[in-house]
Each structure stands twice: as C-alpha cells, then as structure tokens.
Amino acid sequence: MEKSSKKISGAEILIRCLHEENVEFVFGYPGGAVLHIYDAIFHQDKFKHILVRHEQAALHAADAYSRSTGKVGVALVTSGPGATNAITGIATAYMDSIPMVIISGQVPTYAIGEDAFQECDTVGITRPCVKHNFLVKDVKDIAATLKKAFYVASSGRPGPVLVDIPKDITADLHSFDYPETVHLRSYNPVTKGHLGQIKKALKLLTEAKRPMVYSGGGVVLGDASAHLIKLIQALGLPITSTLMGLGGFPASDKKFLGMLGMHGTYEANMAMQECDVLLAVGARFDDRVIGNTAHFLSNPRTIIHIDIDPSSISKRVKIDVPIVGDVKSVLADMNELIATEKPQQNTAALNAWFKQIDTWRDKKCLNFAQSDEFIKPQYVIQKLHEVTKGEAFVTSDVGQHQMWAAQYYKFNEPRRWINSGGLGTMGVGLPYAMGVQFAHPNAQVACVTGEGSIQMNIQELSTCAQYHLPIKVIMLNNRYLGMVRQWQEFFYENRYSESYMDSLPNFVKLAEAYGHVGMQITQPGDVEAALKEAFAMKSRFVFMDFITDQKENVFPMIQNGKGLSEMILAEDL
Amino acid sequence: MATQSTRHIISLLMENESGALSRVAGLFSARGYNIESLTVAATEDTTLSRMTIVTSGSEAVIEQIIKQLNKLVDVVKVLDLNDGKFIERELMLVKVKATSAFREEMKRMCDIFRGRIIDVADGSFTIELTGSGNKLDAFIDSLDKAAILETVRTGASGIGRGDRILKV
Numbered sequence: 105m106e107k108s109s110k111k112i113s114g115a116e117i118l119i120r121c122l123h124e125e126n127v128e129f130v131f132g133y134p135g136g137a138v139l140h141i142y143d144a145i146f147h148q149d150k151f152k153h154i155l156v157r158h159e160q161a162a163l164h165a166a167d168a169y170s171r172s173t174g175k176v177g178v179a180l181v182t183s184g185p186g187a188t189n190a191i192t193g194i195a196t197a198y199m200d201s202i203p204m205v206i207i208s209g210q211v212p213t214y215a216i217g218e219d220a221f222q223e224c225d226t227v228g229i230t231r232p233c234v235k236h237n238f239l240v241k242d243v244k245d246i247a248a249t250l251k252k253a254f255y256v257a258s259s260g261r262p263g264p265v266l267v268d269i270p271k272d273i274t275a276d277l278h279s280f281d282y283p284e285t286v287h288l289r290s291y292n293p294v295t296k297g298h299l300g301q302i303k304k305a306l307k308l309l310t311e312a313k314r315p316m317v318y319s320g321g322g323v324v325l326g327d328a329s330a331h332l333i334k335l336i337q338a339l340g341l342p343i344t345s346t347l348m349g350l351g352g353f354p355a356s357d358k359k360f361l362g363m364l365g366m367h368g369t370y371e372a373n374m375a376m377q378e379c380d381v382l383l384a385v386g387a388r389f390d391d392r393v394i395g396n397t398a399h400f401l402s403n404p405r406t407i408i409h410i411d412i413d414p415s416s417i418s419k420r421v422k423i424d425v426p427i428v429g430d431v432k433s434v435l436a437d438m439n440e441l442i443a444t445e446k447p448q449q450n451t452a453a454l455n456a457w458f459k460q461i462d463t464w465r466d467k468k469c470l471n472f473a474q475s476d477e478f479i480k481p482q483y484v485i486q487k488l489h490e491v492t493k494g495e496a497f498v499t500s501d502v503g504q505h506q507m508w509a510a511q512y513y514k515f516n517e518p519r520r521w522i523n524s525g526g527l528g529t530m531g532v533g534l535p536y537a538m539g540v541q542f543a544h545p546n547a548q549v550a551c552v553t554g555e556g557s558i559q560m561n562i563q564e565l566s567t568c569a570q571y572h573l574p575i576k577v578i579m580l581n582n583r584y585l586g587m588v589r590q591w592q593e594f595f596y597e598n599r600y601s602e603s604y605m606d607s608l609p610n611f612v613k614l615a616e617a618y619g620h621v622g623m624q625i626t627q628p629g630d631v632e633a634a635l636k637e638a639f640a641m642k643s644r645f646v647f648m649d650f651i652t653d654q655k656e657n658v659f660p661m662i663q664n665g666k667g668l669s670e671m672i673l674a675e676d677l
Numbered sequence: 678m679a680t681q682s683t684r685h686i687i688s689l690l691m692e693n694e695s696g697a698l699s700r701v702a703g704l705f706s707a708r709g710y711n712i713e714s715l716t717v718a719a720t721e722d723t724t725l726s727r728m729t730i731v732t733s734g735s736e737a738v739i740e741q742i743i744k745q746l747n748k749l750v751d752v753v754k755v756l757d758l759n760d761g762k763f764i765e766r767e768l769m770l771v772k773v774k775a776t777s778a779f780r781e782e783m784k785r786m787c788d789i790f791r792g793r794i795i796d797v798a799d800g801s802f803t804i805e806l807t808g809s810g811n812k813l814d815a816f817i818d819s820l821d822k823a824a825i826l827e828t829v830r831t832g833a834s835g836i837g838r839g840d841r842i843l844k845v
Contacts, residue, residue, distance in 0.1 A: 227696060228696075228699065231696070231699060231700060231703055232703055232707050235750065236750040236751075239695075239696070256750055288750065289753055289845065290691065290692055290750060290751055290752055290753040291750045413748070414744050414747070414748075415741065415744035415745050415747075415748050417744075418737065418740065418741075419741060422737075
C-alpha cells in the first residue's frame with residue numbers, strides 16, 4: 105500500500121488506484137470531462153491506455169480482456185455521449201456477469217443538474233445494468249470508492265461497477281491513501297456451500313439411475329473447470345454445457361454431450377429432458393436453455409443447483425436441493441466427500457443410461473450436407489478448428505455464425521470462447537478479439553462474425569491497425585441477417601422483412617484501406633488453404649470474407665415456446 | 678410453483694445514500710413487481726434508511742423479490758414481515774367538507790374512527806387518522822364521496838411484534 109501526505113490531484117489519485125489494482129490495460133476514449141484524467145495518464149506508463157474508435161468498443165474490449173483472463177476489465181469514458189455510448193457494453197457485461205470497473209467523467213459538481221454541455225445522469229442511466237455504481241462527490245472519497253468498486257466487481261457474482269467522477273473532483277487536491285481492505289456491511293457474498301446440502305446432493309447423484317450434469321458460465325467465471333472435470337471423472341456422469349459454459353469441460357471427452365438449448369445437440373437436450381437427477385452448476389435455466397418450463401417440468405426429476413447468486417435459484421424452475429456458494433469451493437467440497445466416502449454408484453443403471461444416450465448420439469444431429477458449389481458455414485468452423493488445432497481464442501458476434509462456432513469449434517479449455525450470451529449484442533466480435541489479443545499477445549485469436557454484425561463495430565479496424573493486433577476475422581458472409589432470416593422462414597412464411605444485407609462494402613479493399621490483409625474465399629476447396637495462409641501470417645491482421653451458402657440454417661432448433669425434446673433436426677426437412 | 682397472489686409487507690434497512698431509493702424502485706419496475714406502497718425515512722442511526730414496501734405476488738415471486746432486494750449492494754437487511762407476527766400502521770390526512778349542517782356529523786364520524794381534527798376552517802375539517810390500511814379504507818367508504826375534498830396517505834409502515842427486531 106502506498107501512503108503519502110503529499111497532495112496530488114483527484115486524477116492522479118485515480119491513476120494511483122489503478123496502479124494499486126495492477127491494471128494492465130485501460131480501454132477508453134478521451135473527452136472534456138476526463139481531460140484531467142487523460143493528462144495524468146500521459147504522465148504514467150504502468151498501464152497501457154488503448155484508444156478505441158467508439159466507446160462501445162472500449163467496453164467490449166475491456167469485457168473480453170476480463171473474460172479471457174479472469175481479471176477485472178477497466179474502461180474509461182467521458183461524460184454524456186461517452187457514457188451513453190458505453191451502455192450497450194455495460195449491459196452486455198452485466199448480463200454475462202463479467203467483472204469490470206468503468207470510470208466515467210461527469211460535468212463539474214457545480215454544474216450537475218443544470219443541463220450542462222455533455223451532461224447526463226450516468227448513475228441513473230446505468231443503474232439497471234450495473235452490479236453497483238457510485239458518484240464521487242469529494243476528492244477524498246476517490247481512493248476508497250475505487251477500492252470498493254474493484255472489490256464489488258470481482259467478488260460474489262461478478263459484474264460491472266461504474267464510478268462517475270465530476271471533472272472538478274479530478275482537479276481537487278488530496279493526499280493518496282489506498283485502503284488495504286474493504287468492508288461493506290451491506291455486502292457479504294457467500295462463498296462456502298452448505299455441507300449438509302452438498303452431502304445430500306452427492307447422495308442423490310450417486311443413487312441416480314439417469315444422472316445428468318448441466319454446467320454454465322459460472323464454472324468458467326469461477327475458475328472451477330478443474331474441479332468439475334474431477335467430479336465428472338470420479339462419478340462418470342454425462343455432462344452438457346450452456347453456450348456460456350463451453351470449454352468449462354473438455355468437448356473432446358466422451359462424457360460431454362455437446363451444448364444444450366435452442367441450438368443444442370439432440371443427445372444433450374434429450375438427456376436433459378429424460379434424466380432423473382440433474383446437477384446444475386453455475387447455470388441459470390434461462391429461456392434459451394430449457395425452452396418451455398412447463399414442458400421441461402413435465403418430466404419428473406430432482407434438481408440440484410449450485411450457484412453463487414441466491415436469486416438464480418428457483419427463479420424459473422423450482423430447485424429441490426439448492427447450494428448457494430462459490431462453484432469452485434462447492435465442487436471442491438464435493439470431490440473431497442467422494443474421496444473420503446467413496447460412495448457406491450448404481451453402475452448398471454448408469455451404463456444403461458449411457459447406452460440410451462448413445463442411441464441419441466447416433467442421430468448425428470450436427471451432420472450437414474457438404475457441397476462442392478457453396479461454402480458451408482459449418483465447414484469453415486470445422487476447418488478453423490483443425491487449422492488452429494482447437495487452441496485458438498474464438499470470439500463471435502451474434503447470430504447463426506455464433507451458433508455454428510459454438511457447435512463446431514470444440515472447446516477444450518475455459519476462457520477460450522468469448523461471446524455475448526445473455527444480451528446477445530451484435531458488434532461485440534471485433535472489440536472482443538481486441539481485448540483478448542491484448543491480454544494474450546502471442547495467442548491465435550479468431551473473430552467469427554457475419555457481414556451484419558461486423559458492420560456494427562467495423563470502425564475498430566483502425567484500432568487494430570494502430571496496435572498491430574494480428575487478429576483473424578472469419579466472416580461468414582451469406583448476405584443475410586441469417587438468424588433473422590431463419591426465424592422468418594420458420595415463423596413468417598419466408599417473408600424476409602429487412603433481413604437482406606444489401607450494398608455491402610468490398611471487405612477486402614476495406615481491410616486493405618486500414619492497412620490489413622483482406623481475403624475473399626468463394627470456393628469450398630479453398631477454405632482450408634486460405635485459413636492456413638491467414639494463420640501463417642502471425643503478425644498480420646487478416647480479414648477473411650467467406651462467401652457462404654445463403655440458405656444454410658442452424659440445426660437442431662427448438663422453436664420458441666417448445667420443449668427441449670421437441671427439436672427440429674436438419675434431417676427432418 | 679404456487680401462483681396465488683398474497684399481500685406482503687417487506688421491511689428493509691439500507692445505506693442512507695442518494696440514489697438508494699431509486700435502486701429499490703428501479704428493481705421493482707424493471708422486474709415487473711407490484712408496489713402497493715413504499716415508505717422510507719432515516720432511522721435513529723442516520724447512516725441507515727428503513728423502508729417498508731407493500732407488495733403482492735405468488736410465493737415464488739415474493740421469494741424472488743426478497744432475494745433481489747438482498748442482492749442490491751446498498752441493502753443491509755431484508756425482512757418479510759409476513760413470516761411472523763407484525764403490526765402495520767398508516768397515516769392518512771383527509772380534508773372534508775364541513776358546512777354548518779354537517780359539521781357535527783363529520784365530527785362524530787371522526788370520533789368513531791378515533792381520528793383527530795387537526796385543522797378547522799370555515800367550510801372544512803382536516804382529519805388525521807392512523808391505522809391499518811383496511812381501517813383507513815373503511816373510513817373513506819363511510820364518508821359521502823362528495824364530502825371528500827382531498828386525501829393523502831403515507832403508505833404502510835410495519836414492525837415485527839415482540840422479539841422480532843430488524844436492526845444491524
């Protein structure tokens with residue numbers, strides 16, 4: 105801890121706080137209300153400031169930095185439009201429980217409420233989409249507020265915390281004293297799970313005839329992957345994962361049934377529906393995962409739910425054995441119990457259950473008809489997986505390409521799959537890739553996107569040029585807002601209302617205009633070679649425009665309002 | 678999950694900071710929960726505010742409301758008063774017509790409900806009445822609608838009976 109009686113400006117205090125928190129990157133964009141802060145940044149070199157081209161991208165990049173490292177992401181924006189531009193990024197992080205600290209400038213305290221230039225009620229606007237927020241009204245509160253912000257953001261169920269700082273406060277002088285510890289009487293997140301409940305859960309799991317594990321983003325965020333693997337190996341249970349949980353359990357393992365949900369595999373969804381004991385780990389039974397709750401509950405089963413957030417429990421589905429606690433700690437306790445008590449399992453029933461699962465697997469629901477004429481989007485992802493040996497960080501935007509990336513890029517490690525699951529924010533892909541590449545400068549980073557999504561933050565091609573980020577953009581270009589088109593085919597009798605993407609730019613030239621490498625791939629036979637060529641350019645940003653089959657849809661698919669076992673498979677059509 | 682809607686009185690203690698009330702009000706509107714009434718004021722410890730929220734919902738919804746309130750970083754403690762015995766009181770001020778012919782009648786009604794006349798003017802009384810929401814409703818119902826000039830109610834405040842104490 106640094107203590108000094110020397111008086112420094114609020115802006116310098118803020119910078120010192122970020123140093124104390126070992127911040128490596130601040131993603132931001134300057135403006136009037138944060139000029140003192142930017143001047144203080146100019147005088148330091150402990151963290152690197154990344155200048156984006158739009159505040160939304162600063163938030164997404166900081167968010168992805170956090171998703172890929174587990175550390176708190178930091179973004180800095182100015183008042184008014186700076187803050188409002190950041191909202192989508194904040195809401196995206198909030199929905200997926202990503203720890204972030206956002207610093208926003210505010211008009212001077214004496215001007216607040218006077219409709220000053222670039223004034224907006226940032227604390228008010230962000231309130232519903234942050235874990236917590238603060239307005240700092242006195243320079244002496246900056247350090248303690250920042251300490252609280254980092255603590256609240258990263259503890260319990262993580263989330264974004266915003267600190268709004270009026271300009272005059274950043275000029276006022278005060279000594280710097282960063283608190284060593286923080287205590288909030290109103291905020292005491294649970295960590296340890298209740299041992300009695302854990303024992304009960306283990307008994308249910310070992311006695312089950314058709315046990316099933318459903319793991320979610322909480323396993324990734326809680327760094328509980330190793331403990332989950334240990335549990336699954338010890339008990340030999342089948343496991344599925346949500347979109348957010350991919351990589352939390354290795355996809356290459358035979359016990360992994362693939363992703364579940366609206367575009368989940370046949371075997372995962374059937375096993376979810378037919379199991380007799382379900383263990384949910386850091387997942388929240390959301391609408392895209394279990395579909396129609398009434399249909400889901402029509403099959404009786406006992407549900408165990410481990411979650412750090414009590415409000416996640418029994419929110420959509422009544423839970424029989426709730427375990428509130430940090431997923432990692434609860435799984436560790438469970439593993440310890442298994443090691444000491446060596447519980448007997450119903451092996452015969454478990455074997456029969458896996459046989460049943462294998463018959464569902466035999467549907468091979470992810471098979472697709474290969475074509476010599478058109479590039480199949482699924483094929484591009486399969487080849488991407490091969491060429492990168494399954495080791496790349498993959499970010500995605502939102503839509504069909506996101507689902508294909510989730511289905512066909514088999515993630516074996518946590519924090520490799522970076523996407524907006526909860527809010528479903530188009531435009532995250534490229535800034536996500538930036539955040540990941542900054543955090544992992546030597547790693548392969550692929551941004552799987554579509555021609556719709558990429559144009560929502562295309563300006564970041566400039567940021568990528570400035571910082572020489574060797575990202576590979578894998579754009580699946582079908583000239584449609586594919587997921588919208590798919591729904592219009594299923595629910596609106598093929599009326600393609602506003603889902604065609606017309607007047608697309610020449611993406612190759614566009615990439616080149618920013619100094620990047622642009623490639624267009626139109627033939628199925630060229631896919632693999634092009635990917636190899638692109639990834640061989642280790643220091644270059646490569647924009648790959650794959651002209652894909654316009655009509656391809658994502659399967660399996662559960663229609664809105666239908667139940668888990670009511671999937672439409674590609675073969676049904 | 679039970680779907681029958683019941684009325685609940687929830688008491689909570691939260692940090693007495695600007696914006697704290699918005700966090701609670703915002704939570705209710707964002708998640709579509711009912712608010713019948715909400716009262717708030719600082720406690721004897723001025724760093725804390727105490728809030729009484731009257732809401733209604735199924736058991737599952739009330740459970741979610743309690744959990745979501747607890748999740749707010751500024752909220753120190755939450756108590757569903759309906760989990761035990763409690764007392765609720767609400768204050769109402771009613772301005773009624775009290776012209777010569779009806780002045781006595783109005784005074785009598787006020788006495789029956791144990792109200793107090795706290796302002797007397799030429800053609801009107803202002804009556805102060807305290808009690809449960811039902812009692813205040815009953816008083817309003819017993820008056821001739823045309824006689825009511827204005828009413829103002831505080832919303833319910835609640836407190837647990839005996840040993841049920843909500844304190845930090």
